[in-house]
Amino acid sequence: MTLDLDLDAAMGRALELAAAAQEWGDTPIGALVLGPDGAVLAEAANEREKRGDPTAHAEVLALRAAAEQHGDGWRLTGCTLVVTLEPCTMCAGASVLSRVDRVVYGADDPKAGAAGSLWDVVRDRRLNHRPEVTAGVRAEESATLLRAFFRAQRGL
Numbered sequence: 001m002t003l004d005l006d007l008d009a010a011m012g013r014a015l016e017l018a019a020a021a022q023e024w025g026d027t028p029i030g031a032l033v034l035g036p037d038g039a040v041l042a043e044a045a046n047e048r049e050k051r052g053d054p055t056a057h058a059e060v061l062a063l064r065a066a067a068e069q070h071g072d073g074w075r076l077t078g079c080t081l082v083v084t085l086e087p088c089t090m091c092a093g094a095s096v097l098s099r100v101d102r103v104v105y106g107a108d109d110p111k112a113g114a115a116g117s118l119w120d121v122v123r124d125r126r127l128n129h130r131p132e133v134t135a136g137v138r139a140e141e142s143a144t145l146l147r148a149f150f151r152a153q154r155g156l
């Protein structure tokens with residue numbers, strides 16, 4: 001079922017999107033959605049500060065944009081969500097609701113992660129859709145980007 005996707009390259013693009021987010025003052029997190037054929041359907045960066053919208057996480061923006069492109073209504077069956085940081089509860093929930101086949105992420109988020117760290121919303125057996133999870137893709141690059149951002153925020 002799972003295509004042999006070039007996850008390193010996809011995560012490389014997500015990391016570029018993440019780096020762009022800090023230019024407008026948002027925490028550097030980037031996401032993209034790959035279609036069933038592995039092509040990029042949509043990409044987004046965290047825009048919470050930019051939009052003043054608490055729900056404007058990179059994953060939610062990418063999933064929304066992908067659904068517009070996908071041509072199967074809201075269902076993203078066969079698609080893969082790629083994101084630089086482990087999804088939070090909202091984004092893990094959104095990935096379940098969107099019916100993506102797979103969630104691929106970079107760094108773990110021990111403070112808010114909902115794909116295995118604090119919760120495992122994505123693979124909760126009580127839900128009727130459970131995307132496959134691949135963790136740790138280019139994790140160190142994502143963690144380095146986040147650490148540098150928060151260090152700069154603290155003025156260090």
Ligand SMILES: [Zn+2]
Pocket residue numbers: 057059087088089090091092
């Ligand atoms: Zn989120």
